[in-house]
Amino acid sequence: MKPRLISYKLCPFVQRVAIVLNQKSIDHEIEYIDLAKPPGWFQELSPFGKVPILQIESAVLWESSVINEYLDEVYPNRLHPADxxxxxxxxxxxxxxxxxxxxxxxxxxxxxxxxxxxxxxxxxxxxxxxxxxxxxxxxxxxxxxxxxxxxxxxxxxxxxxxxxxxxxxxxxxxxxxxxxxxxxxxxxxxxxxxSAPRMGEHYKRLLWKRHGYISQFLDKSQHDPNVQKGLY
Ligand SMILES: N[C@@H](CCC(=O)N[C@@H](CS)C(=O)NCC(=O)O)C(=O)O
CATH class of the missing domain: 1.20.1050.10 (Glutathione S-transferase Yfyf (Class Pi); Chain A, domain 2)
Structure with a gap:
């Protein structure tokens, strides 16, 4: 079974793992979920309800830096320095x-x-x-x-x-x-x-949804004025 990465497309911690999978050319699958409405199976699988998680056979790994250490140990072309x-x-x-x-x-x-x-x-x-x-x-x-x-x-x-x-x-x-x-x-x-296609646009849409101070600098014509505040 290929490693399976459970992802939310704008999560920087997931992206760390995706970068290592790409850099080491590891054949893998990605399953995207919506963190605003996480599916039931994800709640059962993820110990803390967070992404990333990586499924390897029947094992579930979590914490991006731990997952990256695992991938670096198990797959060729070490990214960590030898010293x-x-x-x-x-x-x-x-x-x-x-x-x-x-x-x-x-x-x-x-x-x-x-x-x-x-x-x-x-x-x-x-x-x-x-x-x-x-x-x-x-x-x-x-x-x-x-x-x-x-x-x-x-x-x-x-x-x-x-x-x-x-x-x-x-x-x-x-x-x-x-x-x-x-x-x-x-x-x-x-x-x-x-990076997801049109990552910058998606990220700016998320900033708009988060309603923080910085959202006032976004181009208002590009965003839905009625969007409900949310983190994801
Ligand atoms: N320390 C964790 C952080 C993971 C994390 O906070 N992921 C966020 C998305 S960027 C998440 O899943 N949040 C969902 C929640 O807290 O309910 C890691 O490095 O993997």
Whole structure:
């Protein structure tokens, strides 16, 4: 049986796993669900009601970084570095990437300008720490694409969309290496393939539905004024 990824098309954590499946050319199936109305079978299968989950035969794996470690161990072409110290540091940066991903989520839901600016400043401080560790030519560790790249690509892609909606959200002068890295990752084949078609439009529709502060900068003619507020 091929690995089966249970996905919600706009989830950055699912996208991390999709990137690894693509980068390692692992033959797999994807089943998309609507997190606003999750089907009964998903509620039974997913221990915490969250995506991603990966089904391997009768086993169910959850937590994107754990799933990616599994895929990296079991399938050829290791993405984690061979050096144990570098590998441990990469794991730490992946954990940092999860914190950054939640900040990006918060940028979409905070309701006032002040809350938005506070979250953004906290994210930029996290990026201050990251900036000096990015090799960025072309990838986090230098020449080899790694699990760190798979972890940050979805959040940097969403930050790029947020910057399209509210220019100035990305600070190119403060984090030149992260920004160069972002440009490379957004064009990377495994990242492009992991993105739903017209990803930017879908993401902006989700921002509209979330009714956060940033939604006022969206093009109102493109969105339904009567859409009910919701997270997914
Ligand atoms: N730490 C988890 C986070 C997964 C997560 O929060 N997924 C969200 C979608 S992006 C979800 O399934 N939310 C549904 C819910 O909380 O009910 C991971 O890395 O896999």
């Amino acid at each position: 144990p110290v570098l590998r441990a540091k990469n794991r730490s940066w992946i954990e940092h990437g999860s914190q950054c991903t939640w900040s990006i989520f918060d940028l979409g839901i905070k309701e006032t300008e002040q809350e938005f600016i506070e979250v953004l400043e906290r994210l930029l401080k996290k990026f201050d720490m990251l900036e000096s560790s990015v090799e960025g030519i072309p990838f986090f560790n230098g020449t080899e694409f790694s699990l760190v790249d798979a972890c940050y690509a979805p959040l940097l892609q969403r930050l790029h969309f947020l910057d399209e909606v509210r220019p100035g959200t990305v600070d190119r002068n403060r984090h030149p290496k992260i920004n160069a890295w972002m440009e490379i990752l957004l064009q990377h084949p495994a990242v492009q393939k992991s």
